[in-house]
Amino acid sequence: MQFHFDISSNQANKEANPQQLPQPAGPPAPLGERVLEVLQQTLELQRQQFAQMNQLLAENLNHARAAHAEHMARWKGIIGRWDKDFPFLPELCKQVYPMMEKAYVKMIHSMVTDLVDQGDDAMESEYELMDFIDKNGVRLGQFGHLLGVVGAISETAPPQQQQA
Numbered sequence: 001m002q003f004h005f006d007i008s009s010n011q012a013n014k015e016a017n018p019q020q021l022p023q024p025a026g027p028p029a030p031l032g033e034r035v036l037e038v039l040q041q042t043l044e045l046q047r048q049q050f051a052q053m054n055q056l057l058a059e060n061l062n063h064a065r066a067a068h069a070e071h072m073a074r075w076k077g078i079i080g081r082w083d084k085d086f087p088f089l090p091e092l093c094k095q096v097y098p099m100m101e102k103a104y105v106k107m108i109h110s111m112v113t114d115l116v117d118q119g120d121d122a123m124e125s126e127y128e129l130m131d132f133i134d135k136n137g138v139r140l141g142q143f144g145h146l147l148g149v150v151g152a153i154s155e156t157a158p159p160q161q162q163q164a
Helices: 008-016 031-081 089-118 126-155
Strands: none
Touching: 031 126, 089 126
């Protein structure tokens, strides 16, 4: 199968009608003015992009705030329904949260120092990588989840009254 493209007709039209090409109006601007114009256009485009990024960041922040408020409202509802059975749960969660947080950070520190001690070839083989994940991944993931739950419940506690 062969294809034949005829491009001579386009070239002939351009050569036959040179008036169709846009002609510059007047003498060309000096190089400094052209550079300045390009820089101003670039600056204006950057301003527009910066404004768009700010708008997207503001929308993202508002979405995160709304999601957090919804999450906290859900926990407040749960705690409110069970307030008679577990009246001190939020205060107790607020009390143990710093201890859990410290334990979580200790786990991360232990994991990181173990890796530093093993050196650059700590996870070179697939076996070593899977062993590392089995040893640390589940514990950190589950403890992180527990920390999130206890932290959310502790935020539902009413603010403590300061004594005068």
